[in-house]
Amino acid sequence: MNDCLFCKIIVGDIPSAKVYEDDMIYAFRDIAPMAPVHVLVIPKVHIASADGVNAENSAYVAHIFEAIPKIAAAEGLTNGYRVITNCGEDGCQSVKHLHFHILGGKKLPDQMA
Numbered sequence: 001m002n003d004c005l006f007c008k009i010i011v012g013d014i015p016s017a018k019v020y021e022d023d024m025i026y027a028f029r030d031i032a033p034m035a036p037v038h039v040l041v042i043p044k045v046h047i048a049s050a051d052g053v054n055a056e057n058s059a060y061v062a063h064i065f066e067a068i069p070k071i072a073a074a075e076g077l078t079n080g081y082r083v084i085t086n087c088g089e090d091g092c093q094s095v096k097h098l099h100f101h102i103l104g105g106k107k108l109p110d111q112m113a
């Protein structure tokens with residue numbers, strides 16, 4: 001059985017606050033928001049991280065980036081926002097299913113690390 005937390009969220013086995021969904025992607029509110037708006041966008045196929053993106057699955061990533069401006073607009077992020085994906089150990093990725101954080105709703109710190 002797939003033990004991935006975000007795969008379980010996609011099928012509804014774990015509850016989430018849905019923001020957007022279509023046949024390829026799912027977006028939901030981060031459980032521990034780091035900004036007034038903090039949405040996670042994930043592909044409906046299991047891709048472990050940015051390191052796992054390839055020619056077979058990159059259409060999911062393209063689709064995510066087509067959806068991000070629509071999600072941001074729907075969330076009222078008219079003054080900009082940040083998109084982040086953490087990858088692997090040094091990137092501090094805690095959930096091993098590719099996800100993109102959309103952060104906004106305030107002026108974000110410009111220091112990344």
Ligand code: AMP
Nearest residue numbers: 016029030031032085086092093094095
């Ligand atoms: P990362 O550290 O980049 O892997 O981000 C994982 C994110 O998933 C963190 O910001 C967590 O707060 C968030 N998260 C973990 N579990 C849940 C959950 N059940 N529902 C929503 N967000 C979650």
